[in-house]
Amino acid sequence: MLKMDLNQEGLIDFSKIRKLGVLPVQLEGDIYTTPFSQLACVWYEWIHSPNEHHPDKGYTFGEKTARDQHIWVKNTIGDLTTYPDRVMLYIAPSFNDLAILDGKEVTIAEYCLKPKQTYYAFAEKFTYRLPSFHFLPFIPRRKPTWLLALSDEQLDKERLLHPLIPERQRAEQFVLSVHA
Numbered sequence: 001m002l003k004m005d006l007n008q009e010g011l012i013d014f015s016k017i018r019k020l021g022v023l024p025v026q027l028e029g030d031i032y033t034t035p036f037s038q039l040a041c042v043w044y045e046w047i048h049s050p051n052e053h054h055p056d057k058g059y060t061f062g063e064k065t066a067r068d069q070h071i072w073v074k075n076t077i078g079d080l081t082t083y084p085d086r087v088m089l090y091i092a093p094s095f096n097d098l099a100i101l102d103g104k105e106v107t108i109a110e111y112c113l114k115p116k117q118t119y120y121a122f123a124e125k126f127t128y129r130l131p132s133f134h135f136l137p138f139i140p141r142r143k144p145t146w147l148l149a150l151s152d153e154q155l156d157k158e159r160l161l162h163p164l165i166p167e168r169q170r171a172e173q174f175v176l177s178v179h180a
Contacts, residue, residue, distance in 0.1 A: 046110035
């Protein structure tokens, strides 16, 4: 059995996942109940915006599970331990509706990774900008990193059916290019 775990730097070795392509996986971890859909999740976050705006057009964070929480990715060839910050999520909202928050009606989008549900995992390479050198500010610096991508729908001809969740889209503003 292939055992994929965190290395000494706390990063995942994605070389085996890259070679295998898209893997059907299930998730395990601590269980949390989402505030709006009342689902059991190993990870969740929600965002809100005034009711005239959809949450992905401008939003405020509500709440999410801890960044240092482990998520165990289980599949037929082995297991992988990761953190929410090392995962890019292409999933549909588990709740996307109006709700009363602090006495105001707002649009809520809640995202949840459910335990024992089948997701499709693959390695995705991102190149992001680093601050320039102080003495050479005109030279851009870039660094590649591998992240685990999870989709709740099987890919259609290697195309994702859902966009990145809004919080990950905001993080992607600093991404210069995405490589499969």
